[in-house]
Amino acid sequence: MNLQALSGQLLVGLINGSFYALLSLGLAIIFGLLNVVNFAHGALYMMGAFAAWMMATYLGIGYWWALLLAPAVVGVIGVVIERLLLRRLYGLDNLYGLLLTFGLTLIAEGLFHHAYGNSGNSYPVPEFLQGGVRLGFVYMPIYRGWVVGVSIFVCTLSWYVIEQTKLGAYLRAGTENPKLLQAFGVNVPLMFTITYGFGVALAAFAGVMAAPVYQVTPLMGSSLVIVVFAVVVIGGMGSIAGSIVTGLGLGLVEGLTKYLYPQASSVVVFVVMAIVLLIRPAGLFGRER
Amino acid sequence: MLRVTRTLVVTLAALAATGAAAQDKVSDNVVKIGVLTDMSGYYSDLAGPGSVLAARMAAEDFGGKVLGKNIEIVSADHQNKADIASNTARKWFDEEKVDVIADLVSSSTAGAVMPVAAEKKRITLLSGPATTAFTGEKCTPYNVHYTYNNWALANGTGREVVKQGGDSWFFVTADYVFGKSLEEDTTKVVKAAGGKVLGAARHPSPGTTDFSSYLLQAQSSGAKIVGLANAGADTVNSIKQAKEFGVTPKQSLAGLLVFISDIHSLGLDIAKGMYLTTAFYWDLNDDTRKWSKRFFEKHKKMPTMVHAGVYSAVSHYLNAVKAAGTDDADKVIAQMKATPVKDFFTKNGKIGPDGLHRHEMYLVRVKSPQESKAPWDYYQIVKTIPPEEAFPSVEAQACPLVKK
Incomplete structure (x- = not known):
């Protein structure tokens, strides 16, 4: 093969990296602020994609509205989960949250499987973004370019809000010392609810973005969530910038592997994870606690 | 008087013995068919619950009984994992009196179950998997590869x-x-x-x-x-x-x-x-349409070739049990191989000595x-595509069972 093929693979890697970044961002926010390992993230991503498909099929709502509405609907489901279930586990070992969200994943996947089977459904690429451009070295579908652009925009925006604004400062303070922050008159429980809802909405947003690219199936999130967890671990649990940079970076590493030795592409992420953990146990961008 | 008693005793003993022999024709008083498939994973739409339904339909169409014994259908999810598949098969054979396993979608599971079945002298009816070697170098005497292969x-x-x-x-x-x-x-x-x-x-x-x-x-x-x-x-x-x-x-x-x-x-x-x-399309002729519409009414989706194959294979198995007068695996498999298959699935199917079912594609x-x-x-x-063109000839397969 040649340089042309390599650049093609790297571009594809960047596109996949955008999905990783978008998903791991939500996970990192939820873990960083709530200290919950949200294993349901893949299922919520799947629900976002299904929400978009259902809106198109049953209600005739198109892609653009779905991009807004599907995350809102799934976000509300997230809020309900947080209020009814997750809330009771704060302060306990991380494992409880993980088990709860894992259970929720199985239930959600089971329900969708029961209703729609496993082959899933096709979601069309929105008309405005159909087709592609020849970049010289590779044919780039316009929709994939859109995915990269939107993902980088959303990630930067989220990072900015959390790391650079007053609201973000409250959120971070809430994780360091919730009691103290509450004493200052900030409604910390509400803040937690909103944070979880936002993280979930991000997953659903990624789901809507993915719907035109991948087949919308009940299991679409289950293979992705493992990789995304690896991304979060490599980036440093809870580090927002870390997860964004790592997400994109690992997409590229995966692209490179697919060029050099495709068979290893599904394990390369975990090899990187093992190496990073040996050298920096808190992850690339993580702080030792 | 004594002589009469003696005669009576001998007759009774002989009768009892034949009675026992008649019972032995169907092992454990039940013909049990296990559908081992992917119930919830990647292949569950093309096989899965539809395969279980197809097997049930075949049993129902047989009146639920063969040789006066009940036909029972059980099913399990192998999750596309070879170890789960072979463990389930072992449990079915050893503890649950399963006589035959159908479907076995995904080649890794079929490859794991076939040797277990051969060891226990039970029949496998492959409808889901595709690997050609199952009737080639990996062939077993108790296997029929029914629907299609690579x-x-x-x-x-x-x-x-x-x-x-x-x-x-x-x-x-x-x-x-x-x-x-x-x-x-x-x-x-x-x-x-x-x-x-x-x-x-x-x-x-x-x-x-x-x-x-x-x-x-x-x-x-x-x-x-x-x-x-x-x-x-x-x-x-x-x-x-x-x-x-x-x-x-x-x-x-x-x-x-x-x-x-x-x-x-x-x-x-x-x-x-x-x-x-x-190997199958619902809209080929009146027979396929009739069967497929029945399937559709229950499943809400048209059958895949795997579903149709499970039904046809199970029916062919039950017919062979009936004709052989026993569920003994050696006799039933011989009967299955000796009888051509004629139903909605194929008009012209034959199972070779290698276990490959050759029919139209x-x-x-x-x-x-x-x-x-x-x-x-x-x-x-x-x-x-006629059977002889659609499938490899017995000679072309490297099945060690077939002596050249």
Whole structure:
């Protein structure tokens, strides 16, 4: 093969990296602020994609509205989960949250499987973004370019809000010392609810973005969530910038592997994870606690 | 008096003995059929609950009884894992009196169960898996490979596509035994027909959702035909993304294992024009329509070839039990191999000494949305491939059971 093929693979890697970044961002926010390992993230991503498909099929709502509405609907489901279930586990070992969200994943996947089977459904690429451009070295579908652009925009925006604004400062303070922050008159429980809802909405947003690219199936999130967890671990649990940079970076590493030795592409992420953990146990961008 | 008593005792003893012998004809007083399949994973739409339903329909159509004993259907989810499949099979044979296992979708599970069944002298009726070697070097005396195999798919689709000018190929292959074997078989066919193979990209399966990098390799290879040696969700995503990346229509896709459930979920707009080989289509004739509509009423989806194959295989098995007058595996398998299969699934099926069921296959082209007149009206039959052309001959198979 040649340089042309390599650049093609790297571009594809960047596109996949955008999905990783978008998903791991939500996970990192939820873990960083709530200290919950949200294993349901893949299922919520799947629900976002299904929400978009259902809106198109049953209600005739198109892609653009779905991009807004599907995350809102799934976000509300997230809020309900947080209020009814997750809330009771704060302060306990991380494992409880993980088990709860894992259970929720199985239930959600089971329900969708029961209703729609496993082959899933096709979601069309929105008309405005159909087709592609020849970049010289590779044919780039316009929709994939859109995915990269939107993902980088959303990630930067989220990072900015959390790391650079007053609201973000409250959120971070809430994780360091919730009691103290509450004493200052900030409604910390509400803040937690909103944070979880936002993280979930991000997953659903990624789901809507993915719907035109991948087949919308009940299991679409289950293979992705493992990789995304690896991304979060490599980036440093809870580090927002870390997860964004790592997400994109690992997409590229995966692209490179697919060029050099495709068979290893599904394990390369975990090899990187093992190496990073040996050298920096808190992850690339993580702080030792 | 004493003599009368003695005679009576002897007669009674003889009667009791024959009674016992009559009971022994059906082991454990029940003919138990286990459907071992993927109930919730990647292949659950093309096999799964539909296969269980098909087996139940076959038992019902038999009146629920054979040789006066109940027919019982049990099912389990092997989750596409070889160890779960073989453990379940062992438990079924040892503790639950299962006589025969049907479906076994996914070659890794079938490959794990077949030796267990052979060791315990129980029958396997493969409808879901595709690996050709199951009636070749891996053949067992108690196995019937019923519905299709890679050789049939490779020949049906490969030969015809090369004939129509698609003489350079690149494969996108699922990186496990099934995909590799399908790639290998098709490579042979393509080369024999005068075409050439430019390369292959192997993707992990299951678990790959993004095929763009493999498709890019296919694209840069410049091959006229991109052969998809994968199945289920992998195929569906490959086809979808091939369109997205502009692989099609410049290059053509050849789906080597595509089920009607895949076409249904893709939609005709994406799948149109593709060639594929199938063992069954619901809309072939009155018999297939009649059976399929019954299936549809219960399942709400049209049957795949795997579903139809499970029904036909189980019926053929039950007929053999009836004709042999026993559920003894040696006698039943001999009976199955001696009797031609004639039902809605095939008019002209024969099971060879290697265990391969040879019957017609169909090369079809997927209709465009404009051509499709009704729901599930998806295929146009291009060619009916006769059994001797559709499947490898007994001599061509390297099954050690068959003495040359």
